Amino acid sequence: GWLNGYVALVTGGASGIGRAVVKRFIAEGCAGVGVMVRSADQADGLVAEFGDKVVVSVGDVRSPADNVAAVEATVARFGKLDTLVGNAGVWDFFAKLERMSTEQVAESFDEIFGVNVKGYVLAASAAAAHLRASGGSMIFTLSNSAFYAGGGGPLYVASKHAGVGLIKQLAYEFAPDVRVNGVAPGGTVTPLRGPASLGKQEKRLSEIPGFEDSVANAMPLKFIAQPEDHTGHYVLLASKANSRATTAAILQSDCGWEIRPMR
Ligand code: NAD
Secondary structure (H helix, E strand, O other), X not given: OOOOOOEEEEEOOOOHHHHHHHHHHHHOOOOEEEEEEOOHHHHHHHHHHHHHHEEEEEOOOOOHHHHHHHHHHHHHHHOOOOEEEEOOOXXXXXXXXXXXXXXXXXXXXXXXXXXXXXXXHHHHHHHHHHHHHXXXXXXXXXXXXXXXXXXXXXXXXXXXXXXHHHHHHHHHHHOOOOEEEEEEEOOEXXXXXXXXXXXXXXXXXXXXXXXXXXXXXXXXOOOOEOXXXXXXXXXXXXXXXXXXXXXXXXXXXXXXXXXXXXX
């Protein structure tokens, strides 16, 4: 595999895109993968499927201590860290600014930016020294919403645009030791949830009626992606042998958002 002997840490790796990345990284030869998950019940399924190839840490990506604990658990078990995949995220279900009270805007901003932006910065901070030591790389999951309007409300879209700046500035700061890149999926069949501040913490993107068909119809490539469709990009960006000249890059894996036809 392209990742023989690598050690990775994936946040939000219990479901959706993160879980598919964990599975693919192990298939590509990773010696071990640390997985940061939100709740204890998410840990069981991972251990059942991947056994001693994973070490699972339960925590909140908004917590500095939980990020440090996940990094340290990974290094304690597998001896080093080559690849950080920041991926845990929350969507806003297209929440419009004018449909929220100003108080709700403030709360939802803190929640969405807390997970989608602060969570990535804290993971980078916690992993930095180990990645410098291994000459490793960071990969962050962004979105079509990192580049275009219309894939969420203003809070989600702004949070994913912020990820572009974060990737570029971290790539700048960490060169030449650590490459920093991103993958930007488009609409994908996952249980991506909403913010508790909008009462949507149990709502799942994959349960929106007609979501799959409407994404497929709107996209030039005419299908909606499955989590597995994005995993090769993470493998490529993680692999020193195959992308050592690539940093501050974001691979779009979105069925052609850029080239959508006029309706
Ligand atoms: P998902 O819900 O399956 O994965 C997100 C994971 O993050 C979940 O396992 C969840 O438990 C975890 N998480 C959420 N908040 C957390 C917190 N505070 N602390 C720790 N973990 C937390 O959904 P997904 O679609 O696989 O999402 C992964 C990434 O992909 C996200 O960054 C999302 O924005 C991005 N994305 C998804 C789509 C899509 O259509 N599904 C499109 C573009 C980008």
